[in-house]
Each structure stands twice: as structure tokens, then as C-alpha cells.
Amino acid sequence: MSDRLPPLTALRAFEAAARHLSFQNAADELAVTPAALSYQIKNLEAHLGAPLFTRLNRAVALTEAGKTLLPGTSDGFEQLRAAWRATQRLTDDTKLTITAGPAFTAKWLAPRMFRFAQANPDIEMRFAATLKVMDFTRDDVDVAIRFGLGGDEGYYSEPLLRGWLTPMMTPTLAEGVKTAEDLAKLPLIHDDSMTFLKRVPNWGEWFAAAGLPDVDTSHGLRFSQADHAVDAALEGAGVVLGRLSVTERYLGNGRLVAPFALSLTTPAHYRFVCPAGTETRPAVKRFHDWIYGEMAEIDHFAEGRDIRMIE
Amino acid sequence: MSDRLPPLTALRAFEAAARHLSFQNAADELAVTPAALSYQIKNLEAHLGAPLFTRLNRAVALTEAGKTLLPGTSDGFEQLRAAWRATQRLTDDTKLTITAGPAFTAKWLAPRMFRFAQANPDIEMRFAATLKVMDFTRDDVDVAIRFGLGGDEGYYSEPLLRGWLTPMMTPTLAEGVKTAEDLAKLPLIHDDSMTFLKRVPNWGEWFAAAGLPDVDTSHGLRFSQADHAVDAALEGAGVVLGRLSVTERYLGNGRLVAPFALSLTTPAHYRFVCPAGTETRPAVKRFHDWIYGEMAEIDHFAEGRDIRMIE
DNA sequence: ATGGTCGCTTAAATATACCTTAAGTGAACC
DNA sequence: GGTTCACTTAAGGTATATTTAAGCGACCAT
Known part of the structure; x- marks a missing residue:
């Protein structure tokens, strides 16, 4: 028994079919004909040596093997999709997603944002105001304004302001x-x-x-x-x-x-945080420079x- | 920007190349020529619209985009592989992996195993003696003998013996x-x-x-x-x-x-546990019937x- | 009960994607 | 300065995936 992967298009076809429990709908999702799906499933079943679906009257149901295969493949493809999206975002300087706490968002960011937006009309901003710890890749976030000590491996993290x-x-x-x-x-x-x-x-x-x-x-x-x-x-x-x-x-x-x-004051500060290396992305850099410029204006307090x- | 996946063979090629940091070695792993790999990477870079590798003198290095893409794709493919392996195992009745605690393995299972092995020479047994909680899919385990109350969703769980x-x-x-x-x-x-x-x-x-x-x-x-x-x-x-x-x-x-x-005695017992539905697999069934037969012989104590x- | 419809299947034809071969490039090593 | 090594490129062939079209069986409505 080989531990190599079966044909990936067949696996993807299975994942869609198992999720919909319908070859028809799965075919629509993948933008192919139902015949193509049928063929792919048959191919995958041949690779496995056992059926993945039981063919019913006018529907399909998963066999035990199918039930075993579905969750892992769904998660696997979802992870691939997330990684790809995150990578696409790196090269896309038309959108920028920022996460910050609710208070900082409401009282600092929101009142100033229109100035950044006016100066950078080509960048579409999105905000995620939450104290939850976000995962840059998983949650599709580019920049985080977070309160902390910094020093986390793999992140660019720069103090924004010595608050008090x-x-x-x-x-x-x-x-x-x-x-x-x-x-x-x-x-x-x-x-x-x-x-x-x-x-x-x-x-x-x-x-x-x-x-x-x-x-x-x-x-x-x-x-x-x-x-x-x-x-x-x-x-x-x-x-x-x-x-x-x-x-x-x-x-x-x-x-x-x-x-x-x-x-x-505390040893922890508000910090500008992004994945290491992404601080040079044009959109990120522009936002970075803008926010530090704004911060300088409140130093006199x-x-x-x-x-x-x-x- | 589409959030659909790029061609999967190209992604797999990237994953191998990024892992090896060598198209040559990656090509060997995938059993193709280096030219095929070069083509696939180029194709993926075209889909992304940005390079994933920086071509050095006689080596390659990952760009920021490549570094972002690698971990997710590695994990994603690993998950797909694990799911496929688990599914293959369902249809393979020549191997059976059992996990139990160290004490039960040493004092009960091990001394009796040769009898099961003699009666079932076509089944190759493997043991994982640990108290760690195992994941049937991730850890490639078919059957677990565990101490507990049972009732977990998604598992077949049957009391083995009322111990004291x-x-x-x-x-x-x-x-x-x-x-x-x-x-x-x-x-x-x-x-x-x-x-x-x-x-x-x-x-x-x-x-x-x-x-x-x-x-x-x-x-x-x-x-x-x-x-x-x-x-x-x-x-x-x-x-x-x-x-x-x-x-x-x-x-x-x-x-x-x-x-x-x-x-x-306690409300918890030793239990025979396997993923729901797999209790009917021939190898699992044979092991199940055998272990209950053996258990019956110690009831008189x-x-x-x-x-x-x-x- | 029966003809229409729905969803999956099959087979043959076709299109696409993938891979190989072979020739080529440039930098590093001897 | 020639050889080697690793990647690239282009052309051609092959395997893989997809479509089209015909078919099958069960449900459903009349």
C-alpha cells in the first residue's frame, strides 16, 4: 500500500461531492459537467480499491471509507486555500486589513482613517476591532495594532507610542x-x-x-x-x-x-505588528509611515x- | 483576485521544492524531471503574479511570498496524506494497530497475543503502549483499549470487563x-x-x-x-x-x-474503542471477538x- | 400504471495539462 | 579556461481530465 497521495483532482472532486452529497451540485461548484465528477470519483475509488459512495435511488451517501476521508480532505483543502489566499494578499496592494482593540479602533483609528483613505484612495481598508488574538494567515489580516512587549519570533513588531x-x-x-x-x-x-x-x-x-x-x-x-x-x-x-x-x-x-x-506607564506598549518581511509591502509601508506620522503629533501631550x- | 485554488500539481511541486530548496531533489521526490518542476513553479508564479523563489547562482531561495505559502501548503498536504492513509487502512485487513496502556499491554495483551497471531497469521499486529490520548486518524491506530466511561460521540465503545x-x-x-x-x-x-x-x-x-x-x-x-x-x-x-x-x-x-x-470497582471500565462504523471491519471484528472470548475466561475470578x- | 424527469453512469471524442527530451544559460569550482 | 552543476526554455508527445451524447433506473405526478 503506497502512502503517496491519489490524484489531487480526484480528491478535490471527492471533497466537493461528499460535502454536497450530490455529484450535480459538486460539478456546478467545480464548474465541470456531472460526467467529469462521476469519472473522477470512480477513479479515486479504483485507487482506493473500495467504494466511497453508496449509490442510492437518486442520491448518493458516504460509505465508512468516505466518512473517514471527508473531514481530513476538507480541512486539508481549506488549509491550502488559506495559505494561497494569504500569499495572494502579499502581492495585492489594493486591500489592507487592520486589527486593533475596540477602544483604539473607536477613539484613535476611526476618527483619523478618512485622512489616510483620502491620501491613499487606491487602498481599500478593512478593520477587525477585537481583542482576540488573530492569526495573520488564517484570519486574513495584514497589520495588527496590539498592546504587548513584542519580541515574538517571526513578526515585525515596533513600539507605536509610549503611552501613559x-x-x-x-x-x-x-x-x-x-x-x-x-x-x-x-x-x-x-x-x-x-x-x-x-x-x-x-x-x-x-x-x-x-x-x-x-x-x-x-x-x-x-x-x-x-x-x-x-x-x-x-x-x-x-x-x-x-x-x-x-x-x-x-x-x-x-x-x-x-x-x-x-x-x-507600563513596560508593554501599543505596537505595530505584521508578519516578518511584510513590513516592506507598499500598502503596509504606507500605512506604517502614516500611523507613525500621526503618532508624532500627539507626543507633546x-x-x-x-x-x-x-x- | 479569485479565492480558488491554483493548479494542485503546481502547488504540490512548490511544496516539495520549497521543502528541499532544490528543484532537482524535489523532482526526484515526485519522480519527474527537473524541467517539469521548473515548468510547474513558473506556472504557479504566473497564477500568483509574483515570484515564489529567488533564483541564485546554483540554488534557489524562498521569497516572502514563498515563505508565506510554504507552511500552509505543507500542513495541508500532510493532512490530505493522513486522511488518505486512514482511509486506505479501512480497506486493509492485513494490518491492525492496537493501543493500550503499558500495564494492560505488558500483563494482559502481550502474554496472549501469540494465540491471536497463530489463529490469524494473515493479520500483522502492531502495538502502541502508551497512556497518551491517541487520534485514530492522525496516529494510524485501528483499535484502542482504554479505561473510561465511554459515550464519546463518533466512537464505537464497548465495556471489556468489569474489573476490580x-x-x-x-x-x-x-x-x-x-x-x-x-x-x-x-x-x-x-x-x-x-x-x-x-x-x-x-x-x-x-x-x-x-x-x-x-x-x-x-x-x-x-x-x-x-x-x-x-x-x-x-x-x-x-x-x-x-x-x-x-x-x-x-x-x-x-x-x-x-x-x-x-x-x-469504579464506574469506569476498560473498554474496546474504535471509530464508529469500523467495528465491522473484518480484522477489527476478529480481534474484537477474540479479546471478548479471552475476557470471558477470567470472569470466574x-x-x-x-x-x-x-x- | 405509465410517461416524464431527475441524477448518476458509460463510452467515445476531444481538449488540456503535464511530462520528457534536448539544447541552452550562467555562475562556481578546479 | 574548461567542466560541472542547477535551473531554464522550447518543442513534441503522452497521459489526464473534460465534454458530449446516449442510457439507465427510480421517483413522482397525472
């Missing part, structure tokens, strides 16, 4: 706030999305850094996504420990203020800040 | 043992292999069932595999809580005795026993 977090609130709310003790009396807005870090930059950490380790930070509102926490602060619902990347536009237009110089690393 | 465990020792050692209290003074041999059960049938359970919950069972010898524990008991090293399936031959020939009627379920 500091108390932020509406100007109205800020009027009565002079000291850290004043802050603790306001409703605290908590962002619970950073669950994957060992030591999370939260209200407890900030008050500890401010010399008030015993402040009770358990009260207030909790959000599972950073952009929702910021939205609450915009409504004047309280004070949020806001991250630069999702608040800079409100700091810029005055809807939020950050009266304390004391800020927290760090001036005069007292930024403390927590780890 | 009871204190066993050499006849010499047994001379001074009249009561359970006597037992506790002997070296206890522990079998630590049943780690996957919630409640393990161990010495603590047995003494508790015997009405002696406070016996200290921490002393003695510990083994990570049941057959080694039994071997120690055969040497007279102590008393083991022996499982019927791995000791019946010694109970039969008198090398071990089991003086207490009190025995433990249960006579007069006081078997208690633990769960």
Missing part, C-alpha cells in the same frame, strides 16, 4: 479638584479591559503612586472596554484613569482635562508629565 | 495475614498511575471500605505504572491493591493470592467477591 494613564475628567468636574484627596471623593470610573497584564495600571496604583495607598478605590462605575469608560467620563459621570491613545482628541479639544502631572513605570 | 481491585501478595507473605489489620503492617505497594480519576481506588479507599478509615497508608513503595507495582508484589516486596486485568495470570498460576473477598463501587 492619568486622571481625566470634564473641565466642569475638574473645577473642584485641587488635590488627589479631592479626586477620591468623585465617582471613579474603572476600565477592566487590561486583564492580561500582571500589574494593571488602575486607580489603586495611581493613588499609591500619589502617596495615598489607603484610599478606597472600590466605588464607582466599571466598564469592560476602555472606550466606554472614556465615554462615561465625557458625560461627566466621573473621573477616569485615561490612556493617552484613546483620549488625546478630547484633551486636544478641551472636552477632557488632565490636571495632575502624575501618570502611570507628554510634556511636563511625571510618568512612573509600574511593573 | 483487591489486596494481592505472594502466598508466602499471605501466611501471616488473617485480618485487614495484619495487612496494614506489611509494606504497601502503591500504584500512582490512575491520576485521571476523581476518586482513585487506592489503599485509603480499601481500608475505609474494610471499616478501618484511620489506617495510615502513607508508607510503602510507590510506582507510576501498574505493571511495575505488580512486579514488585511478585518479588514479595509487599502487598499491592491489584487490578484483575493485570494480575489474573498470577492468580491463575498461584504466584499471587487474594485472600480478602472485599474488592473495589469474580466469584465469591464482595465488590464495592467507589465514585
Whole structure:
């Protein structure tokens, strides 16, 4: 018994036929006549030495052998298709798929995207806003903006921005706030999305850094996504420990203020990530250069800040 | 850009060439001339619209596109090969691969196998003695003898034998043992292999069932595999809580005795397991019938026993 | 019950894809 | 500087895949 593969066209014909349980439909899918399919199946059955389908009245059903063969071939062809698609994408500079977290997408990327799109009308953008770990090949993604330490083998990964977090609130709310003790009396807005870090930059950490380790930070509102926490602060619902990347536009237009110089930062940053080698693709390069240009414009918000690393 | 697959022979040629980084060697593997390979690669590159290899002096190297394409295609073809092999095995009744735990293989299967082999000289047997969970398709296994509750979807699973465990020792050692209290003074041999059960049938359970919950069972010898524990008991090293399936031959020939009627059993049993539908394959059926016949011959060891379920 | 339809099969003809042979290129090695 | 090695190219042949057309049997509707 040889462990070589049978003719691949026959295998592909089988996969389609078994999936549809109909030679007719499978033939349509492969854009051939039913006769061709019948011939291919017969050929494959001859190679195997046993039938793969039982021919019924006016339908076909899988034999045990067919049932054994189907899942593996389906998965196998799907993998081939995915690999081919990923390779095609490399040479296609008319589409670019970017994945980032929901907060970064909503508060940073989305408001700016039209500028990139206007400057690059030949590139069709797609966004996948999720915190899920994506597989570049499997999920058809070109670029990821991810929060992390970098250093993963096989990826190009460059820090985007040294971010930091500091108390932020509406100007109205800020009027009565002079000291850290004043802050603790306001409703605290908590962002619970950073669950994957060992030591999370939260209200407890900030008050500890401010010399008030015993402040009770358990009260207030909790959000599972950073952009929702910021939205609450915009409504004047309280004070949020806001991250630069999702608040800079409100700091810029005055809807939020950050009266304390004391800020927290972490060893992890937002990073620009793509498969190693693809950073030179024209579309990727253009997006890369654009995003770093945009980032440079928000650097000045760090001036005069007292930024403390927590780890 | 179509998301259909490129010509499959071209893809296969690429996979081999990329793996070898040599068209020559790839051509040998596929049993064609180098010219054919060159043609196929060129064809695939034309489909993609970009080169997959960079042609060097007298070698080839993968481009970024090639590096992207290789892993997926390799995995894909490997999956197709595995599925085909598994299907071929269904129609091949000259080989039978059985997996079972090390103890069951050593103490039950191995000593009896020659009888099956003599009665079925046309079947070539292979054994995989491991506790690892095997995948029938991926690991090329036909039949598994596994300890468990059964009920898994997609598998034929039939209880082999209602096993039980009871204190066993050499006849010499047994001379001074009249009561359970006597037992506790002997070296206890522990079998630590049943780690996957919630409640393990161990010495603590047995003494508790015997009405002696406070016996200290921490002393003695510990083994990570049941057959080694039994071997120690055969040497007279102590008393083991022996499982019927791995000791019946010694109970039969008198090398071990089991003086207490009190025995433990669990909801889980040894089971005969194979992919659903394959239980009717001639080679599988013959092995199935043989093993149940053999099992019937050790049923009489249960006579007069006081078997208690633990769960 | 019976003729029409549907889905698979078969056989012969045809088209396409694949492979081989043979000649050719360029760089590396001796 | 000639030889070798690995890939390339082109032409021609062969094997493989596909179509066309005819056929078969069972279901279904009349």
C-alpha cells in the first residue's frame, strides 16, 4: 500500500461531492459537467480499491471509507486555500486589513482613517476591532495594532507610542479638584479591559503612586472596554484613569482635562505588528509611515508629565 | 483576485521544492524531471503574479511570498496524506494497530497475543503502549483499549470487563495475614498511575471500605505504572491493591493470592474503542471477538467477591 | 400504471495539462 | 579556461481530465 497521495483532482472532486452529497451540485461548484465528477470519483475509488459512495435511488451517501476521508480532505483543502489566499494578499496592494482593540479602533483609528483613505484612495481598508488574538494567515489580516512587549519570533513588531494613564475628567468636574484627596471623593470610573497584564495600571496604583495607598478605590462605575469608560467620563459621570491613545482628541479639544502631572506607564506598549518581511509591502509601508506620522503629533501631550513605570 | 485554488500539481511541486530548496531533489521526490518542476513553479508564479523563489547562482531561495505559502501548503498536504492513509487502512485487513496502556499491554495483551497471531497469521499486529490520548486518524491506530466511561460521540465503545481491585501478595507473605489489620503492617505497594480519576481506588479507599478509615497508608513503595507495582508484589516486596486485568495470570498460576473477598470497582471500565462504523471491519471484528472470548475466561475470578463501587 | 424527469453512469471524442527530451544559460569550482 | 552543476526554455508527445451524447433506473405526478 503506497502512502503517496491519489490524484489531487480526484480528491478535490471527492471533497466537493461528499460535502454536497450530490455529484450535480459538486460539478456546478467545480464548474465541470456531472460526467467529469462521476469519472473522477470512480477513479479515486479504483485507487482506493473500495467504494466511497453508496449509490442510492437518486442520491448518493458516504460509505465508512468516505466518512473517514471527508473531514481530513476538507480541512486539508481549506488549509491550502488559506495559505494561497494569504500569499495572494502579499502581492495585492489594493486591500489592507487592520486589527486593533475596540477602544483604539473607536477613539484613535476611526476618527483619523478618512485622512489616510483620502491620501491613499487606491487602498481599500478593512478593520477587525477585537481583542482576540488573530492569526495573520488564517484570519486574513495584514497589520495588527496590539498592546504587548513584542519580541515574538517571526513578526515585525515596533513600539507605536509610549503611552501613559492619568486622571481625566470634564473641565466642569475638574473645577473642584485641587488635590488627589479631592479626586477620591468623585465617582471613579474603572476600565477592566487590561486583564492580561500582571500589574494593571488602575486607580489603586495611581493613588499609591500619589502617596495615598489607603484610599478606597472600590466605588464607582466599571466598564469592560476602555472606550466606554472614556465615554462615561465625557458625560461627566466621573473621573477616569485615561490612556493617552484613546483620549488625546478630547484633551486636544478641551472636552477632557488632565490636571495632575502624575501618570502611570507600563513596560508593554501599543505596537505595530505584521508578519516578518511584510513590513516592506507598499500598502503596509504606507500605512506604517502614516500611523507613525500621526503618532508624532500627539507626543507633546507628554510634556511636563511625571510618568512612573509600574511593573 | 479569485479565492480558488491554483493548479494542485503546481502547488504540490512548490511544496516539495520549497521543502528541499532544490528543484532537482524535489523532482526526484515526485519522480519527474527537473524541467517539469521548473515548468510547474513558473506556472504557479504566473497564477500568483509574483515570484515564489529567488533564483541564485546554483540554488534557489524562498521569497516572502514563498515563505508565506510554504507552511500552509505543507500542513495541508500532510493532512490530505493522513486522511488518505486512514482511509486506505479501512480497506486493509492485513494490518491492525492496537493501543493500550503499558500495564494492560505488558500483563494482559502481550502474554496472549501469540494465540491471536497463530489463529490469524494473515493479520500483522502492531502495538502502541502508551497512556497518551491517541487520534485514530492522525496516529494510524485501528483499535484502542482504554479505561473510561465511554459515550464519546463518533466512537464505537464497548465495556471489556468489569474489573476490580483487591489486596494481592505472594502466598508466602499471605501466611501471616488473617485480618485487614495484619495487612496494614506489611509494606504497601502503591500504584500512582490512575491520576485521571476523581476518586482513585487506592489503599485509603480499601481500608475505609474494610471499616478501618484511620489506617495510615502513607508508607510503602510507590510506582507510576501498574505493571511495575505488580512486579514488585511478585518479588514479595509487599502487598499491592491489584487490578484483575493485570494480575489474573498470577492468580491463575498461584504466584499471587487474594485472600480478602472485599474488592473495589469504579464506574469506569476498560473498554474496546474504535471509530464508529469500523467495528465491522473484518480484522477489527476478529480481534474484537477474540479479546471478548479471552475476557470471558477470567470472569470466574469474580466469584465469591464482595465488590464495592467507589465514585 | 405509465410517461416524464431527475441524477448518476458509460463510452467515445476531444481538449488540456503535464511530462520528457534536448539544447541552452550562467555562475562556481578546479 | 574548461567542466560541472542547477535551473531554464522550447518543442513534441503522452497521459489526464473534460465534454458530449446516449442510457439507465427510480421517483413522482397525472
